[in-house]
Amino acid sequence: MTAPPRPPAPGAPPPPEPVTALPPRGLRRTLLTQWWRHLVFVHWPVEPQAVAPLLPPGTRPDVLDGVTYVGLVPFRMERLGFGGGPPVPLLGTFGEINVRLYSVDRRGRRGVVFRTLDCTRLLPVAVAQLVFRLPYRWASMRLETGGGEVAWTSRRIGGGASARVRVAVGERIGRPGPLETFLTARWGLHTDWYGRTRYLPNRHPEWPLHRARLLECDEDLIAACGLPRPDGPPASVLYSPGVPVRFGPPLEV
Structure with a gap:
């Protein structure tokens, strides 16, 4: 007979919520709508104490x-809109590449923390920096597809950090494993909002994920974010054609 889980000790933070392929909660209302397309996920292991600060x-x-x-x-943002309104003309589609870490807050909500989000549109960069305090940077990006391959190239405007990632897309993953789900099924982001930490929740359908083989990865974005330079091959390389996404208003942490 399996013993029931022990309750947390008095004053201890709750355990992290389960890792789920679908959102564990709803949104009070929709703040932003968008599509994420042609995503490539490349991940390396890192010691928790190296990223905690x-x-x-x-x-x-x-x-x-x-x-x-x-x-x-890296991915392509499409059809960015506010509330339930239509997508923003012209400015609502652009390329983006982010460096991200994995977080859990004192309420047990799992999320991501962005160390940088390099983006091809200057106006969304300025708005996101001001309103959400997210570390957007202006960059030029190029997407190439064909022959079963996807390649992203990014370089910051004015020089600086750059990246080129090219993968061969493999078969669809019928049932993602624990690592694939942990790295992709993230239902919010944590950000330092004017001295207060906030959680910005999101919802989207279950990821359509494909295995991918890394053909090329030449980048210095990770080191430019104050993180250890990746040592060795990545632990996971994935591709997704994309999902529609909704974000809700920020929540307290």
Whole structure:
């Protein structure tokens, strides 16, 4: 007979919520709508103590089997809109590449923390920096597809950090494993919002994920974010054609 789980000790933070392929909660209302397309997920393991100082107050590294991860994720943002309104003309579609860490807050909510989000549109960069305090940077990006391959190239405007990631897309993953789900099924982000940590929740359908083989990865974005330079091959390389996404208003942490 299995013993019931022990309740947390008085004053101890609750355990992290389960890792789920679908959102564990709803949204009070929709703040933003968008599509994410042609995503490439490249992840390396990293020691939790190496990234803990880089997370917002009230959060700690989220771990799987004692290890956390740093991710390099290029994708195409499409049909960005506000509330239930139509997509923003012209400015609502752009390329983006982010470096992200994995976090859990004192309420047990799992999320991501962005160390940088390099983006091709200057106006969304300025708005996101001001309103959400997210570390957007202006960059030029190029997407190439064909022959079963997807390649992203990014370089910051004015020089600086850059990245080129090219993968061969493999078969669809019928049932993602614990690592694939841990790295992709993230239902919010944590950000330091004017000295207060906030959680910005999101909802989207279950990821359509494909295995991918890394053909090329030449980047210095991760080191530019104050993180250890990746040592060795990545632990996970995935591709997704994309999902529609909704974000709700920020919540307290």
